[in-house]
Amino acid sequence: MINIVLFGPPGSGKGTQAQNLIEKFNLKQISTGDLFRYNMKNDTELGQLAKSYIDKGELVPDQVTTDMLIEEVKKPTESNGFIFDGYPRTANQTEALEKIVKEVLNSDISVCLSLVVEDEILVDRLLKRGETSGRVDDSNEEIVRNRIKEYYAKTAEVAELYKKQGKYVEVNGVGGIEEISQKLIAEVEKIKK
Ligand code: AMP
Numbered sequence: 001m002i003n004i005v006l007f008g009p010p011g012s013g014k015g016t017q018a019q020n021l022i023e024k025f026n027l028k029q030i031s032t033g034d035l036f037r038y039n040m041k042n043d044t045e046l047g048q049l050a051k052s053y054i055d056k057g058e059l060v061p062d063q064v065t066t067d068m069l070i071e072e073v074k075k076p077t078e079s080n081g082f083i084f085d086g087y088p089r090t091a092n093q094t095e096a097l098e099k100i101v102k103e104v105l106n107s108d109i110s111v112c113l114s115l116v117v118e119d120e121i122l123v124d125r126l127l128k129r130g131e132t133s134g135r136v137d138d139s140n141e142e143i144v145r146n147r148i149k150e151y152y153a154k155t156a157e158v159a160e161l162y163k164k165q166g167k168y169v170e171v172n173g174v175g176g177i178e179e180i181s182q183k184l185i186a187e188v189e190k191i192k193k
Contacts, residue, residue: 001107002081008115009151011122012173020181028079030072032087066096091157110191112162115173
């Protein structure tokens with residue numbers, strides 16, 4: 001089984017690269033942000049609760065997020081493992097994930113892959129995307145810079161924990177899509193038993 005925690009700041013190409021890894025290794029992606037958005041769209045109780053935090057740009061409480069993740073991990077799947085996207089975001093969630101993967105899947109986190117892209121390139125990419133996507137949070141330089149800053153502030157403690165376990169791998173996220181994809185695949189191949 002391959003279980004990947006995928007890190008990447010906004011604009012790093014994480015979505016595209018996650019898709020490549022999913023296809024290559026037959027993985028199931030679990031994105032807590034997507035799950036919250038789905039629940040908000042369907043106006044579920046969980047969605048209503050999450051919305052009160054998400055709209056303010058705050059993290060949804062750990063317990064709520066972790067319970068939702070457990071439900072998703074427990075669903076039967078034909079995949080060879082998981083890509084965790086947007087989770088864990090706190091030290092508490094990192095410990096919870098380790099326990100869930102052990103207890104539910106009888107496995108462990110294989111690697112934490114982190115796409116590295118310089119801030120100035122991220123700002124440039126996001127503002128360009130904003131010109132065509134109409135996404136409000138991609139259209140203003142100050143907001144874009146703040147999202148990047150927030151990302152690093154939140155993920156720092158999680159990265160530290162994976163570094164301590166020797167599971168943290170940085171991959172240069174600047175270059176062609178295919179080239180970056182090959183580098184990520186090579187890292188996964190290294191840990192595949
Ligand atoms: P994302 O699409 O991953 O940027 O997530 C969108 C929003 O959902 C975040 O700004 C948080 O409010 C919430 N969220 C997603 N994942 C988590 C998580 N692991 N812990 C707490 N809140 C989360």
